[in-house]
Amino acid sequence: MKTILAIAFITAGVSFAQRTEPTSQTEPKLKTLLERRPELDANKDGVLTLTELRASRGQQRERPQPQKTAPTFENVSYGPHDSMQLDFWKADSAQPAPLFVFIHGGGFRGGDKASVNPTLLQGFLKAGVSVASINYRLSGIAPYPAQMHDSARAVQFLRSKSKDWNIDPTRLAAGGGSAGSGISQWLGFHDDLKKPESKDPIEKYSTRLSCVLAFGMQSTYDPRIIKEIIPGDAYNDKALKPFYGLSNDWNWDTDKIDDALDALIKDASPNNHLTKDDPPVFIFHAERARTPGNIHHPNFGDYLAATMEKLGIEQVRKTDADYDSRTAPYEEMVQFTLRHLNAAETP
Numbered sequence: 001m002k003t004i005l006a007i008a009f010i011t012a013g014v015s016f017a018q019r020t021e022p023t024s025q026t027e028p029k030l031k032t033l034l035e036r037r038p039e040l041d042a043n044k045d046g047v048l049t050l051t052e053l054r055a056s057r058g059q060q061r062e063r064p065q066p067q068k069t070a071p072t073f074e075n076v077s078y079g080p081h082d083s084m085q086l087d088f089w090k091a092d093s094a095q096p097a098p099l100f101v102f103i104h105g106g107g108f109r110g111g112d113k114a115s116v117n118p119t120l121l122q123g124f125l126k127a128g129v130s131v132a133s134i135n136y137r138l139s140g141i142a143p144y145p146a147q148m149h150d151s152a153r154a155v156q157f158l159r160s161k162s163k164d165w166n167i168d169p170t171r172l173a174a175g176g177g178s179a180g181s182g183i184s185q186w187l188g189f190h191d192d193l194k195k196p197e198s199k200d201p202i203e204k205y206s207t208r209l210s211c212v213l214a215f216g217m218q219s220t221y222d223p224r225i226i227k228e229i230i231p232g233d234a235y236n237d238k239a240l241k242p243f244y245g246l247s248n249d250w251n252w253d254t255d256k257i258d259d260a261l262d263a264l265i266k267d268a269s270p271n272n273h274l275t276k277d278d279p280p281v282f283i284f285h286a287e288r289a290r291t292p293g294n295i296h297h298p299n300f301g302d303y304l305a306a307t308m309e310k311l312g313i314e315q316v317r318k319t320d321a322d323y324d325s326r327t328a329p330y331e332e333m334v335q336f337t338l339r340h341l342n343a344a345e346t347p
Contacts, residue, residue, distance in 0.1 A: 022287050024048040029321040030287070050287055053321065069121065071133075073165075078134070078157035078202075083141060084150055086134040086158075087113055089121065090165060093128045098171035098210075098341040099158060100124050101151075102133040105178030105216065107239030108147055109139050119327045120175075120213075123334035129341065130167060132158055136183070143245030144221075144268045151183045152193045156205040169205070171341045175213025175282075175333070178296060179239070185219065185270035185304075188212040189278045208279075211340035213333050215284040216296045219304035220269040223252045229299050232292030239295070243268070274307050280314035282336045284329050287321050 024031040024047055034041060034048035042052045071087040078084050091097040102120065104111040113133040124131050136150035151174075159169040174184040193207040220226060221243065223235040241250050244264060257265070266272050283305060285298040301317055308315045316336060323329050 022050045022290050027287065027290075027321065029319055033321050053287070068118070069125065078154050079150060081137055081141075081150075083135050083137045084153070085113070086132050086154055087116075088158075088165060089125055089131040091125055091128045091130040093130075093166065096162065096166050096168035097128055097130045098173070099130045099132060099167050100337060101155060101158065101172065101174040101184075102131065103151055103174060103176035103180035103183045104133070104135070105176055105180040106138075107237075108144075108179045108243045109239055111138075111179070117177075117330055119330035120334060123331060124337070127334065127338055129338070130165070139239070139242040139245075144243050144264065147179070147243075148183055148186045148190075148268075149193075152187055152190075152207045153202060155187065155207050155209075156194070156202050159205040160202055171210055172208075173211045173213070173279075173337050173341060174209050175215070175337075177216040178218070181212075181214035181217035182219075182221065182270055184209075184212045185214055185217070185281065186268075186273065188281065189270050189273035189275070191273070211279045211337055212281045213284075213337065214281055214301075214304075215329070215333075216286065216289070217283060217300055217304075218295065219271045219300045222265050222269045222272075224265075225269070225303075227252075229303050230292075230294070230297045232294070234293050234295045234297060237295040271304055271307055274311060274313070276311040276313065278311075278313055280316075280336075280340060281308065282316045282333050283318065284333070285319050287319050 022030060024034040030048050030050070030053070033053070040052060041048050042055060069089060072090040073088045075085045076088060078086055100120070102113070102116045104113055104115045113135045116131070116133040121131050132154070134151060134154040136154070137146040139147070155172065155174070158167060159172070161167060162169045174187055175181065176184050187207055188209045190207070194205055195203040198204055221240065223240060226235040236252055241248060244261065281304070283301040285296065285301055289296040290298050298319055305315050305317050318329060318332070320329065
């Protein structure tokens with residue numbers, strides 16, 4: 001009897017493991033991709049799996065990676081802390097140029113401005129859009145809201161350099177991956193943080209954005225909401241505790257969230273700041289993140305998109321299953337941003 005039960009358990013476990021991989025039978029986007037490109041079905045069984053899609057991409061001849069371009073200005077300080085530095089690439093433009101601000105990811109605990117996406121960088125510069133990439137205080141230095149407030153100040157600082165750096169302060173977008181996407185959304189949805197009466201001249205500038213790019217994104221940092229919308233234990237991701245200044249032994253399931261922490265969590269979650277006058281967002285995820293416990297799960301995009309749709313705000317919702325190359329999503333992000341910055345791509 002025990003042997004039979006063991007075999008049944010193993011069989012069920014194998015079956016479960018097989019069901020966890022996205023396929024064209026479970027994911028509409030993989031189904032559409034299979035219909036469009038049946039050659040991706042390597043074993044010709046009529047089902048396109050995520051493994052087959054990845055393998056096909058590995059066999060493709062990738063486009064040459066854009067060459068690295070040195071910043072016009074590097075390690076420019078925009079605030080009092082050593083972490084508050086940015087790099088700036090000045091577009092070749094006779095007129096004041098729009099600006100895209102790249103905000104790096106890394107779980108609020110790591111990452112660096114040097115990770116600016118090369119396809120975005122080259123695409124924007126070619127189109128006459130200047131680019132900045134910023135660092136901010138990580139959670140090991142200061143918890144929330146330091147990361148968001150530092151990034152807001154970077155935006156204000158860049159607007160303050162409009163004349164010196166040939167920037168059009170009315171056309172400014174931001175974006176990034178993971179934590180960088182969260183910061184970008186937070187800035188895009190939050191009320192303007194400018195302080196017209198401040199003695200600090202930088203604080204007099206606006207923090208508002210024309211549009212937001214959010215890839216590998218989270219739309220909420222509320223563990224209680226994450227537990228509802230993401231299968232598994234993503235709500236207990238190790239980046240969240242230091243983000244809120246909590247100890248490593250904090251337990252989201254059993255420890256009491258007092259009023260102060262509750263307010264902090266709600267304020268940190270970009271989705272909570274959405275109003276109908278907020279900018280459009282390009283949402284992008286990898287299908288491989290559609291697994292239990294993944295903090296980059298595409299359900300975060302669904303959660304944000306549902307709120308934006310109710311408010312009538314434009315949003316583009318894509319995953320890598322919609323594209324035939326690794327650079328294609330970022331090329332489309334450039335076009336999305338140009339449209340909202342009213343900047344025409346150069347030949």
